[in-house]
Amino acid sequence: MSRLTATYHVRSDARAIEARAQAIAVEQSVEMPLSAIEDQQVLDEIVGRVEDISALSLGLYAVRIALSRATVGDDPGQLINMLFGNTSLQQDVVLHDADLPPEMVTRHGGPNVGLAGLRARAGAGNRALTCSALKPQGLAPDRLAQLAARFARGGIDYVKDDHGLADQAYSPLAARCEAVATALRAVERETGRRTRYVPSLTGDLDALRAQITAAKNAGIDTVMVQPMIMGLSNFARLAAENRELAFFAHPTLAGTRMSPPLLFGKLFRMLGADALVFPNHGGRFGYSPDLCGELARTALSDWHGLKPAVPVPAGGMTIDRVSEMLDFYGSDVMLLIGGALLEARERLTEATAAFVANVQEHRHG
């Protein structure tokens, strides 16, 4: 019977690790004493199986466990349930990685357009992409549309909603889509260059679908989602129903003990994320350079034929870091600078143009 394998990093002392590994294998599969299982097929095929235990450092082990493909089926929520559901409640364990059956990966299908599609839509050739964010929340659609127009005059590729923007009374999503898209079309008539607006979708699946309809009605072809808040199953459904849309995935509420390269670079990508927003090292969040590099490599790697998803390092980035970030990530990246551009206030368009120029003129070594 087909298997998937999960690799956990487990804090334990040497004497306890074998029993601890076996306990995780049981917790993530049959969740009961094996002595109480009468069915031989369940014991052979359904019970998780410890495949390897290796020491990483003093008191830290990598534990590889094979799980039954049949228990997961095709639902992404059940996938995360079987990989980490109950074990997420145990503080000594991190879900580090997972190897998924190729047919599962290809069935979900991955990014609709991926890095290449996002570049082609922006006419960006092979260079790094640029992005900024509409904020602060609390502004009405017309004010956000004015901001978007000023970013667009600076030549930015994508302008996304801050992840706090939702379908609020003071800025309903449908009105915001209409106002921002109209403003960006006006700039396009001036400059000949189209900046794309990426509204943030929120709510239950009904609300998300209604918001996608509103975005499409405004001529929008790129949206942002919050997979850990809407649930992986609903995200996958939206991506599958809207193959012409590109999806940015935002990391909000992803502060679990699942490794970001796995969660963003494999799972979000597999379910349809074209762009992966994540907190860059040296910003407001604690991701290390190594972690960021691994996340970007995973998102871009050749993996069962999926399109590459573009890494979007963010979270307190500034123009003076553009060169360093492009040296670190190479050109297969989307740089996102929000607050630091907005700080330019009346010089927002000029600051944006400087950001865009820095990216376009960077020479990759």
Add this chain to the structure above:
Amino acid sequence: MSRLTATYHVRSDARAIEARAQAIAVEQSVEMPLSAIEDQQVLDEIVGRVEDISALSLGLYAVRIALSRATVGDDPGQLINMLFGNTSLQQDVVLHDADLPPEMVTRHGGPNVGLAGLRARAGAGNRALTCSALKPQGLAPDRLAQLAARFARGGIDYVKDDHGLADQAYSPLAARCEAVATALRAVERETGRRTRYVPSLTGDLDALRAQITAAKNAGIDTVMVQPMIMGLSNFARLAAENRELAFFAHPTLAGTRMSPPLLFGKLFRMLGADALVFPNHGGRFGYSPDLCGELARTALSDWHGLKPAVPVPAGGMTIDRVSEMLDFYGSDVMLLIGGALLEARERLTEATAAFVANVQEHRHG
């Protein structure tokens, strides 16, 4: 403008805590430098406001922050986004508690039937309720139905699916509902006593609705959900659409840095959880007795007129702990013993009857 307040526990040294608290207030609201905000109304009403900082112990502070009601609206996903979304990515912060506006709490409405309703359906008077779990996953519907019948002959009140049971090919949810409900009706004709089956619902909102229809068609009035996997918005939608159903909430994937009394006892309850499954102290998980007690008290407390939700301490419980648990929790509890009953194998009905008798005969001090 109306506010909600979030209380975070923050690891910090004394010199840094004021700046750190202010940074959280910004992160969870406008997410940009205040110097870049031109709009006075946003500064006055939308920016998070640090209301209190108090030392809990050396290097640990309680930080209370007021957030704008208007940024949240009525969507539970946006509520969790504003309470903890990006800050969940910062390892030094735990979301400890939240005070929500009464109109928000009453609008969501809380449990459909609550503890009293679950007791009334079981004819349980004022005693503690009893529950067990169908497992292992991998069994076909008829095998699970046989197990359910044996639990029922032992007199158990509720039999829930193990949280690993989904809509799998070897045990489709609709077939499982039909098989288990039929078996339980047959036992009811023998014994005059009805045990209720609580199937576990999984998948996107479309799938969840289809599964609810299948459950109702089988005469089932109680279901289990996984709020952190399906997303809080979808859970709230299901509970609101099905006011005649009772909902068990399972804690799978809830291993975030949100305090369980808040997440389960307030948020899940507010959104419609009638019963809250959580890992009891002294089982397979690391919750402390203090934490379990606080969770149970929160779930049962008088809170803006919501019905009490029944705490369901679980995760490796055994019959020999029944008396201790009833002394600890009192009678406003549902005791859930799964694997330890199944270990009795051919004596499953007798072991269940012993569990039920222990609960019924317990004298609360």
